[in-house]
Amino acid sequence: xxxxxxxxxxxxxxxxxxxxxxxxxNLSPQALTEFETLGMQVMVPAxxxxxxxxxxxxxxxxxxxxxxxxAVSSKDxxxxxxxxxxxxxxxxxxxxxxxxxxxxxxxxxxxxxxxxFQRQDFLRFxxxxxxxxxxxxxxxxxxxxxxLKDATRLALSxxxxxxxxxxxxxxxxxxxxxxPCFRMSLTHEDLATMLGTTRESVTRTLNEMKRKEIIAIKxxxxxxxxxxxxxxxx
Numbered sequence: 001x002x003x004x005x006x007x008x009x010x011x012x013x014x015x016x017x018x019x020x021x022x023x024x025x026n027l028s029p030q031a032l033t034e035f036e037t038l039g040m041q042v043m044v045p046a047x048x049x050x051x052x053x054x055x056x057x058x059x060x061x062x063x064x065x066x067x068x069x070x071a072v073s074s075k076d077x078x079x080x081x082x083x084x085x086x087x088x089x090x091x092x093x094x095x096x097x098x099x100x101x102x103x104x105x106x107x108x109x110x111x112x113x114x115x116x117f118q119r120q121d122f123l124r125f126x127x128x129x130x131x132x133x134x135x136x137x138x139x140x141x142x143x144x145x146x147x148l149k150d151a152t153r154l155a156l157s158x159x160x161x162x163x164x165x166x167x168x169x170x171x172x173x174x175x176x177x178x179x180p181c182f183r184m185s186l187t188h189e190d191l192a193t194m195l196g197t198t199r200e201s202v203t204r205t206l207n208e209m210k211r212k213e214i215i216a217i218k219x220x221x222x223x224x225x226x227x228x229x230x231x232x233x234x
Contacts, residue, residue: 057099057100063091068112092119150194168182168222
């Protein structure tokens, strides 16, 4: 995933050097000062849950470091992985705006740091600062685009290999180095639910891509060795 997530936040938004232009917290000095005082820094261990599907929406969190798995469950216990939240994302935003229960469960994939806000404090912040409202709108639009990507991945890639290749191509989008890499914190079971297949099929596909030297896997790090070969699988 995003290598920037490996950098620990210093706990103060005003002096944070990790903030990027596409993050929600990329605010003017005045708005950022209020943003800092309203929220509370919280560390969540890997596997920890930020909130559960169906719980009342009481807080909103901006992800500072790490990655969070967002999933929904069916009545028969099946789980669908919706997407992976990355640093700069806002968690619980749509539920807070609509005053509805959380529609997903948010679970830390690795140790994460968040800036947590009480729901009403966050909404009042958006009312006072137009740039905050604009950033919130951008975040909601990005959620829509991510959902569209997921639907496209499932609909346009008939084969499991094509779905995996499309996902990996999205992960290295914007990287220009010869051997782009990313961190994959998801288990094979998680990937299977995300791609609409089985764990065995995911494992078999990854092994085949390694055998053909399209990718290399070391721990949770995946390196694309042959971008052209990956694109041919789409």
